[in-house]
Amino acid sequence: MEEKEISQAVIGRLPRYFRYLGELRDEGVERISSQELSELMKVTASQIRQDFNNFGGFGQQGYGYNVEYLYREIGKILGLDHTHNFVIIGAGNLGRALGNYINFERRGFIFRGMFDMNPELIGEEVRGVKVRPMEELEQFVRENDIDIAVLTIPKTSAVELVDKLIQNGIRAIWNFAHVDLNVPEGIQVENVHLSDSLMKLSYNITRYLKESGQDTN
């Protein structure tokens, strides 16, 4: 399929469409109009049509979109028809939480390995995957066709690690370390900066209190 240059804002909305369409499909809904989808998702119908037009529009005809078809097509655009092998670096609570998400596997993300520098954790298992020492990381990544590294380690270690990961074939980094990573072109990074998200929440609380006159500062 020919695709135009698509903004990261549109791409950021695709997983949400995918999620709603998956739920509709599970509920047995066969067709849906952009108007109905708009009400369900609380975005305008024109936004939906614009977003979908980036990908050829998905052939809305007569009464709306075919849910199954749309779900599958968006899944393909998201690359969910491929599998991706990932390792988690950092076997703390966050690493374990991510290793335990079976939903990831359903989307084609296969949890292959887990690494930690704490010798006490080596040999422990998370959903059948053994925690290995950091010394084995590079070889493991090379030999097991790992394309995504999930970083749940402190920021200094993350920065040092990234070059080694890339040299050994990693294509993408899902970064939970509280730092922005410098990577060469072609390496994808998706940041989940939890503190940033919490501060945004704090801003919105504070702002609302001021606007509604509940703040006495």
Place this chain on the structure above:
Amino acid sequence: MEEKEISQAVIGRLPRYFRYLGELRDEGVERISSQELSELMKVTASQIRQDFNNFGGFGQQGYGYNVEYLYREIGKILGLDHTHNFVIIGAGNLGRALGNYINFERRGFIFRGMFDMNPELIGEEVRGVKVRPMEELEQFVRENDIDIAVLTIPKTSAVELVDKLIQNGIRAIWNFAHVDLNVPEGIQVENVHLSDSLMKLSYNITRYLKESGQDTN
């Protein structure tokens, strides 16, 4: 300070400014120009000036901004000069990871309580905070001036819980449940949809492989 209506995009960038300024301050840097900040953060200097102009510009004069002042002012805008009490609902790995982040406390987010429906977890401690049964949640929220609820529970439970939380005085929800929540005006929600973030990463990997001709599909 008088503030204009500020877009969520600008607000979303504030925590990142705050993070970089905090690091500069820790390194002993006293002044920085928008050009230097631009190179460091890899955003344009004009973007920085535009963003800061939403808040009166922070008085850049002569050679750049005063780092300490800028850091403190952005912190105030983010509401970090207030403290916020939070509870975590769901004592699984993700809930524990969040409970253990001492950085949150430094920003004024105080971890007060943790709740789970699994009786086996009741009484366990995460950073000195006891896991309590769900039956105690509403009273606890009311009596301990809790303003943020962190939800790390399955989506059906999250939807059911939200009304109760709001009735008992919660102002904001930091939502890790894989569902969009319906809340009345004035209640702030910040979503961290981990699967969505992973799918965005998958899109960018797939897209890059296609563009660079490495995809054989």
